[in-house]
Amino acid sequence: MLSIKKITKVFNPRTINEKIALHNVSFTLKEGDFVTLIGGNGSGKSTLLNCVAGVYPVDHGNILIDDINVTNLCEHKRAALLGRVFQDPIMGTAANMGIEENLALAYRRGQKRGLKWGISNKEREHYREILKTLELGLENRLSTKVGLLSGGQRQALTLLMATLKRPKLLLLDEHTAALDPKTAQKVLELSDRIIQEENLTTLMVTHNMKDAIKHGNRLMMMYEGKVVLDIKGEEKNKLTVEDLLVRFGHVSGEEFANDRALLS
């Protein structure tokens, strides 16, 4: 489904600020895989998602989605295949436009846009139906400007927008991190429900180890621009936070030791 083949991303190459954000990363996702991605600050999680989405071009390597090589495809063309929700609730929606207008923009993702009316009455009914499933009362506020919604409401809406037209791959980048714990939990449950119902192939970044263990069928951990852990199947089901900490210490410690070895 998604094949990442030896991708490398360097920011500010050949300057003192040079930063290798992704270093030879490779992995493949199967159809329906729901991956939770964890890792420390600056380990390259967002960069990985942004490279998949085409926000940045990669320096080396290839990215294939459903055997289509998207490595050189620009962001808006790749969008046809992707649904995305960002960490910042402001990023995913147009604040000065109505709820229905935002949904209508998302409904046409990947389609050619013409001089047809931007939103039809039939669509409106559809939007009302799916907004009901959020149980936030948004179905009665179709024309309310999104800027007036709370962060949690906006994230829930962005999630709907990302999945309104079934994406081949769903990218969630710490999409609950900016919300209060209760709302975060709600949005996470909603995400899980939609992903299960639609059987969406998903890459979800989170900072919360418990969430990473609880959700998905596969867990990956990044460290200094590399995927250092990739746990799936039965092993993933039995995983505990303690296991994860031990294994992370092990992997990063080893890294550390290697670095030491190189220096000495």
Next chain:
Amino acid sequence: MVQIFMGAISLGLLWAIVTIGVYITYRILAIADLTVEGSIVMGAAIAASAIIRGVNPYIAIAISFIGGLLAGLVTGLLHTKLKIPSLLSGILTMIALYSINLRIMGKANISLLRMNTAYSAFENLGVNHNGAVIMVGIIFVGCIIGILYWFFGTEIGCAIRATGDNPQMVRAQGINTNTTIILGLMISNGLVAVAGALIAQSQSFADVQMGIGSIVIGLASVIIGEVLFGKRNFFSRLVSLVLGAITYRIIIALVLKLGMSANDLKLFTAITVAIALALPVFRSYLKPLKKSIKKAE
């Protein structure tokens, strides 16, 4: 006095088209586009050159529109493809247009006295000049508002509106923001050129200097419209732009009547716009002040 008002209303109607153009870039795309200063002259230059060669004035206006579209296209390409900041892209096109406009006219100004203009049809019916300008102005403004109201409700129009709001999100929805920005700039400058063509015919001359300050006048009108006439939905916003442009002209007519020198007008307008743009800052200063006054009580 009535004549002064009629003059202000007729001029305001024509400048309403400039205002709508400025609104599209400044408010919808969130770009301060200085191309306007050149494209208004370009519209005037094209129309004047065509009319003195005997071209039908309405066809001349249509050619002006195309000229304005091209001016917007150049700024759009500079900004999106060559990654030049939008403000600078506009300035570059504006400067380039100065030379191009001189080329179009062949000299610094063209007189349209006793020429057949867009207003002649009404004037021949016995309507005075201001009356004719008002009628033509209403027809043009009405059509433009109608078309824009429709256009910004279409799929492409929605994409353009969203681009100014959140380009990141727009790209994530599979829309090429370069295209939407270019389209917006083209429509804006096309409209401004039409306004230039109409203004030149109304004042009976086109002058290569006539664009100076037009962006500020446009902004002033946008802000006056928003402050005085509200901004509920898109249609009322468009109407408020027209009312804003007319109000601006009436204010100018009044301050001139009160004895302000015409030479000081641009200074007056610039200060007004600066104050209007700074209003949110003033408010944020005032808030804590008010609070502390309340506390003291």
